[in-house]
Amino acid sequence: VDALDVARWQFGVTTVYHFLFVPLTIGLSVLVAILQTLWHRTGDEKYLKLTKFYGKLFLINFAMGVVTGIVQEFQFGMNWSDYSRFVGDIFGAPLAIEALVAFFLESTFIGLWIFGWDRLPKRLHLASIWAAAIGTNLSAYFILAANSFMQNPVGYRYNPDTGRAELTDFVAVLTNKVALITFPHTIAGAFLVAGSLLVAVALWHLIRNRDSADTPAYRFAARFGAWVTLASATLVVITGDIQGKIMTQVQPMKMAAAEGLYTTESPASFSVLTIGSLDGSRELFALKIPYLLSYLGTGDPNGTVQGINDLQALYSAQYGAGSYTPIIPVTYWSFRLMIGFGLAAAAIALLVLWTQRKGRTVPNSKWLLRAGLAMPILPLLANSFGWIFTEMGRQPWIVFGEMLTRDGVSRSVSLTEVLTSFTAFTLIYAVLAVIEVKLLIRYAKAGVPEVTPAPEPDDTDDAERPLAFAY
Numbered sequence: 369v370d371a372l373d374v375a376r377w378q379f380g381v382t383t384v385y386h387f388l389f390v391p392l393t394i395g396l397s398v399l400v401a402i403l404q405t406l407w408h409r410t411g412d413e414k415y416l417k418l419t420k421f422y423g424k425l426f427l428i429n430f431a432m433g434v435v436t437g438i439v440q441e442f443q444f445g446m447n448w449s450d451y452s453r454f455v456g457d458i459f460g461a462p463l464a465i466e467a468l469v470a471f472f473l474e475s476t477f478i479g480l481w482i483f484g485w486d487r488l489p490k491r492l493h494l495a496s497i498w499a500a501a502i503g504t505n506l507s508a509y510f511i512l513a514a515n516s517f518m519q520n521p522v523g524y525r526y527n528p529d530t531g532r533a534e535l536t537d538f539v540a541v542l543t544n545k546v547a548l549i550t551f552p553h554t555i556a557g558a559f560l561v562a563g564s565l566l567v568a569v570a571l572w573h574l575i576r577n578r579d580s581a582d583t584p585a586y587r588f589a590a591r592f593g594a595w596v597t598l599a600s601a602t603l604v605v606i607t608g609d610i611q612g613k614i615m616t617q618v619q620p621m622k623m624a625a626a627e628g629l630y631t632t633e634s635p636a637s638f639s640v641l642t643i644g645s646l647d648g649s650r651e652l653f654a655l656k657i658p659y660l661l662s663y664l665g666t667g668d669p670n671g672t673v674q675g676i677n678d679l680q681a682l683y684s685a686q687y688g689a690g691s692y693t694p695i696i697p698v699t700y701w702s703f704r705l706m707i708g709f710g711l712a713a714a715a716i717a718l719l720v721l722w723t724q725r726k727g728r729t730v731p732n733s734k735w736l737l738r739a740g741l742a743m744p745i746l747p748l749l750a751n752s753f754g755w756i757f758t759e760m761g762r763q764p765w766i767v768f769g770e771m772l773t774r775d776g777v778s779r780s781v782s783l784t785e786v787l788t789s790f791t792a793f794t795l796i797y798a799v800l801a802v803i804e805v806k807l808l809i810r811y812a813k814a815g816v817p818e819v820t821p822a823p824e825p826d827d828t829d830d831a832e833r834p835l836a837f838a839y
């Protein structure tokens with residue numbers, strides 16, 4: 369174990385952790401905005417109750433997302449200073465925009481939304497949650513563009529004098545084909561989590577408290593969440609398919625590693641289950657579907673998909689001796705777990721819709737309750753495995769074809785220092801996790817709040833309300 373290993377573990381653990389909160393912030397912000405819009409349009413109190421209820425869960429999660437995000441930022445300078453120097457010119461612009469958009473739109477408008485209930489004109493209050501939701505989703509684009517540069521560097525020139533990548537084409541960085549497809553895939557994956565959370569919480573109330581006056585509200589939330597889950601699952605599959613094809617072009621080794629494909633095949637078959645030797649150099653057992661991998665990777669059932677050993681030989685010749693192969697069992701299994709967990713959540717969403725078809729009451733079933741409660745956890749796992757696949761499949765490169773991970777780590781940082789920060793972060797995060805889960809469960813159990821009957825929504829009264837933020 370050296371500083372490099374620990375720095376990688378630290379980045380991996382803390383980032384996966386940050387991304388437990390990110391999908392909920394991205395998805396719930398929009399879903400809460402939709403709920404509030406429904407209330408605004410119809411005046412039906414159940415939508416107001418749901419807005420306030422899920423809005424509270426959103427805010428708890430948002431706070432955790434911000435805290436864990438700030439910690440993320442420290443690591444670039446602390447553990448990965450050589451990498452930060454290398455990509456600084458490229459990342460500066462998108463990350464500055466991200467910070468501006470995120471901080472201004474998200475923070476300002478979420479603040480207005482929290483304190484604006486009954487104080488802001490209704491329309492303005494509604495607009496503030498939409499602005500926060502749109503800002504959050506937009507800011508995701510910029511950070512994903514930065515990540516995509518690491519997968520497929522574009523729009524830059526390497527300057528051997530400074531040893532840095534210099535930005536030559538900002539538009540190219542933003543329209544990186546990896547970024548263009550990673551964004552919808554990630555957003556769809558985020559909505560899969562948010563839709564699932566809606567279902568889980570609503571189902572819990574529907575089954576536990578069978579004759580509550582709020583049954584219509586929970587019923588709506590369960591069905592709405594299930595539809596969101598199904599729609600995003602469809603989008604995740606479509607975008608994932610396209611992503612696979614682009615990945616085959618820009619990082620063929622990652623595709624080979626996803627499939628445990630050791631030798632180039634044309635046509636290539638898709639692995640349902642492959643068991644390789646422990647050192648990852650040979651395959652011992654394989655169950656395969658012919659032509660499918662060629663189709664998934666290239667769009668042509670007879671297309672060529674390059675194998676690990678052939679790519680390894682190619683890269684050694686191109687970049688010098690060394691290993692250019694990621695850890696195959698990790699890439700192989702994380703790819704399958706991403707798909708499996710995501711589709712499992714979609715299957716439960718179907719089940720939930722089926723049990724409530726044509727106005728049926730939700731059956732009092734222990735199994736349905738358990739499946740419902742498991743629902744948000746499944747896509748969270750899928751998202752984590754998706755990122756583990758993407759980031760570990762990029763190895764040994766920190767910037768593909770340009771910089772090796774081992775050259776990106778801070779030279780000045782010692783093993784003790786990294787171990788200390790890693791331990792500290794993990795402990796702080798463990799405490800934060802306990803607080804978050806406790807808070808979420810407490811507020812989720814409390815159920816939708818009572819609301820004072822509001823007057824029929826009427827835009828004309830906006831003007832008469834005092835425009836005050838404080839008393």
Ligand code: HDD
Pocket residue numbers: 383386389390393394429430431432433434435436437438439440441466467470471474504507508511512554
């Ligand atoms: Fe993030 C918050 C930094 C990955 C989406 N992040 C957040 C904050 C910082 C970072 C400093 C708090 C201030 C703010 O609200 O802007 N984030 C990072 C770093 C990352 C990273 C250094 C890379 C390792 N984040 C990341 C991705 C996405 C987001 C890949 C989206 C796809 N981040 C968000 C967000 C957050 C946020 C949705 C999450 C939860 C939240 O705001 O409340 O905007």
Ligand code: HEB
Pocket residue numbers: 376377379380381383384385386387390448451511512514515752755756759760763765766773776
């Ligand atoms: Fe990352 C790393 C995850 C985002 C940058 N990552 C990493 C890792 C993991 C992750 C697991 C480890 C790997 C190895 O080492 O093998 N990511 C992740 C997630 C996410 C992310 C979950 C979401 C949140 N990243 C990201 C972004 C960026 C990044 C956005 C930029 C901007 N990463 C990174 C770096 C690193 C990582 C720099 C370190 C190095 C390596 O490669 O490792």
Ligand code: HEB
Pocket residue numbers: 519546549550551553554556557558560604605607608609611612613615622706707709710711747748750751752753754755757758
């Ligand atoms: Fe995913 C990633 C595909 C599902 C989440 N994906 C990824 C990738 C691919 C894919 C290819 C990589 C890319 C690169 O690296 O470049 N997916 C896919 C498919 C499917 C899927 C095909 C189905 C069918 N996913 C999924 C789900 C989820 C996800 C379900 C959740 C929910 N992914 C994800 C994430 C990631 C991925 C988060 C990372 C980021 C990006 O996008 O990259």
